[in-house]
Amino acid sequence: MNCSHNLYIHVPFCMSKCNYCAFFSRACSNPDWQKYANDICDELNFWSEKLGKINIPTIFFGGGTPSLMPVEFFEQIMNCINERFNVLPDCEITLESNPGTIDKNKLIDFVSNGVNRLSVGVQSLKDEELVFLGRRHNVVQALNLLDSAKEINLRISADFIYGLPNHNVESVINLCNQINKLGLKHVSMYELTIEENTLFGKMNLKMPDNDTMAEMYNAIGEKLNLPRYEVSNYALENEHCKHNVSIWNGDAYVGIGHGGAGRVCLNGIWYEQKGNHELFEKMSDETRATEKILTGLRTMRGVKLTQDVKNMINFAWVNTHKDLVEIDGEYLHTTANGLLILDDLTLDLIK
Numbered sequence: 001m002n003c004s005h006n007l008y009i010h011v012p013f014c015m016s017k018c019n020y021c022a023f024f025s026r027a028c029s030n031p032d033w034q035k036y037a038n039d040i041c042d043e044l045n046f047w048s049e050k051l052g053k054i055n056i057p058t059i060f061f062g063g064g065t066p067s068l069m070p071v072e073f074f075e076q077i078m079n080c081i082n083e084r085f086n087v088l089p090d091c092e093i094t095l096e097s098n099p100g101t102i103d104k105n106k107l108i109d110f111v112s113n114g115v116n117r118l119s120v121g122v123q124s125l126k127d128e129e130l131v132f133l134g135r136r137h138n139v140v141q142a143l144n145l146l147d148s149a150k151e152i153n154l155r156i157s158a159d160f161i162y163g164l165p166n167h168n169v170e171s172v173i174n175l176c177n178q179i180n181k182l183g184l185k186h187v188s189m190y191e192l193t194i195e196e197n198t199l200f201g202k203m204n205l206k207m208p209d210n211d212t213m214a215e216m217y218n219a220i221g222e223k224l225n226l227p228r229y230e231v232s233n234y235a236l237e238n239e240h241c242k243h244n245v246s247i248w249n250g251d252a253y254v255g256i257g258h259g260g261a262g263r264v265c266l267n268g269i270w271y272e273q274k275g276n277h278e279l280f281e282k283m284s285d286e287t288r289a290t291e292k293i294l295t296g297l298r299t300m301r302g303v304k305l306t307q308d309v310k311n312m313i314n315f316a317w318v319n320t321h322k323d324l325v326e327i328d329g330e331y332l333h334t335t336a337n338g339l340l341i342l343d344d345l346t347l348d349l350i351k
């Protein structure tokens, strides 16, 4: 019997393309959903034949904009998953959503088909910033969606973007104070990064400098009334996203949908799943351990020091950089200073 795998299901469609977005998604408000759902079910069949009736601890519908999907097609996909796999009774089933694409009735229909966690792309609490970002919704629509989700007792996460060209520490503190008033239990705070091949990439925007970005990041850690548990994620202890935590810990997952990527464990051997579901490549123990370090160090708990991980760590460097990393029991984690230079730090830390 193969080990349990988390499922990530990609829904690549959006109402329109946001100005900063480099995700795999395309503007198409009325795609051929029947074809999409059939293709997803074909991929699920492929994996059920490969892996058998494995346990599924989490399912994450990410995008794109999964909340655009008519519920009948979501139901088809969930039926397919339930027939072919053993969806655990406490399986976390997250739906990413954008305000303006889903109302309370549609949300209730998603819930009756298994969704128990809603991630909402709020992004800003100022209408003019939402226009600047190229979002299709306004603040009232976002707050209404959060209220609807609260009324039906869904676990909720809200995404925000900071570090816009006009942002400074004060504006980010104001944002945190406003977020605190919303009573959320899980918040993701993403720094605006300018990617090539986006509208922002062509605009020559004057962004806050690195020092200001770092000050804003530290201010978020101080002012948000939720503890940081990963570089960009803040939540109460029992509200962490189980799906992401599992992947950061190095557990197995299968990516379904165009561009799906995953880490698959077949008969005890690990494979990297790339792009097409039929393409996967054996991973060496060193590559697996390196990945665990890269994702584990993004979490505040840190990376677990299992033997394979220890083999890849330069402990001489760790012992001389206690201002940047710390060993705490069986975990290695970054300090507050280390977190600010995470990418550089991992280059030195990994052998």
Ligand code: SF4
Pocket: 013, 014, 015, 016, 017, 018, 021, 022, 023, 025, 063, 064, 065, 098, 121
């Ligand atoms: S809604 Fe999300 S995935 Fe879609 S274009 Fe905007 S940022 Fe990209």
